[in-house]
Amino acid sequence: MSKANVKETPHIKPQGAEIAKTILLPGDPLRAKFIAETFLEDIVQFNEVRGMLGYTGTYxxxxxxxxxxxxxxxxxxxxxxxLIHVFGVKNLIRIGSCGAIQDNMNLYDIVLAMGASTDSEYVRQFHLPGHYAAIASYDLLEKAKRAADERDLPVHVGNVLSSDVFYNADETALKKWSEMGILCAEMETTxxxxxxxYxxxxxxxxxxxSDHIFRHEQTTPEERQTAFTNMMEIALEIG
Incomplete structure (x- = not known):
């Protein structure tokens, strides 16, 4: 492959390695490594810039x-x-952890984010004349719900909070989101x-x-990296 045909960015340098049309996106690069080594065959590493590990394989x-x-x-x-604009990825599936804020939710339950409410200003760049509701792809959502049901897993489908704030000076903020039916808090979906x-x-x-915020329950960092296999398998099945 000629140098002119090698696609790369300052943050992703595959050096000619393939990036598939479907990609799973955990926040933790070590979780990406675990998924590749546990579930994929014939894996090739396509990125290590800034320690943000990326792999392609077959499932x-x-x-x-x-x-x-x-x-x-x-x-x-x-x-x-x-990934979308330079490498042509068409299906992007975030797999991660979240903090539950509803009473009927428990550690290790699965959440499918039908929509993402937010306190982020990221949407402002699009100069929309109103308030935009960020929602999932229905095709992927339907497949994921079916896959969870087939495994008889506890699954919650609905609106999540995608927040810029992890340590909030306003201690009442999450209670207010909970009262509006928000399932959980996380930081990336918006x-x-x-x-x-777009x-x-x-x-x-x-x-x-991984946590129930109001009940002060939590899993360990090691469990977050390797034990959330139900979520990983659902994502791989629908990819």
Missing amino acids: KGKRISVMGTGMGTPSMALYSWE GLYLNAA AGVNALTIMTV
Whole structure:
């Protein structure tokens, strides 16, 4: 392959390695490494810039990629924009953890983000004449719900909070979101859904409840990296 035909960005340098049309996007690059080594065959690493590990392999005969995105909307938005516009990715599936804020939710439950409410200002760049509702691709959402039901997993489908704030000075904020039916808090989905909508591609966030914020329950960092296999398998099946 000639140098002129090698696609790269300052943040993703595949050096000619393939990035598949479908990609799984965990926040933690070590989770991307775990998924590739656990579930994929014939894996090739396509990125290691800034430690943001990316791999492409085969799952049940399908080519699929997985790469970390880091934390927060700015990081997710940067990587998803480049994957879409430079590398031609068409299906982007965030897999991550979240903090539940509804009483009927428990650790390890699955959350499918039908929509993403937010306190982020990321949408302002699009200069829309109103308030935009960032939602998932229905095709991916329907497939994920069916896959979860087939496995008899506890799954919640609805609106999530995609927040720029992890340590909030306003201690009442999450209670207010909970009263509006928000399922959980996380930090990346708004950036992903807005980029996907603007580009006309598909996106879905699948999460595992790692914390219950009001009950002060939590999983360990090690469990977040490796134990959330139900979520990973759902994402791989629908990719």
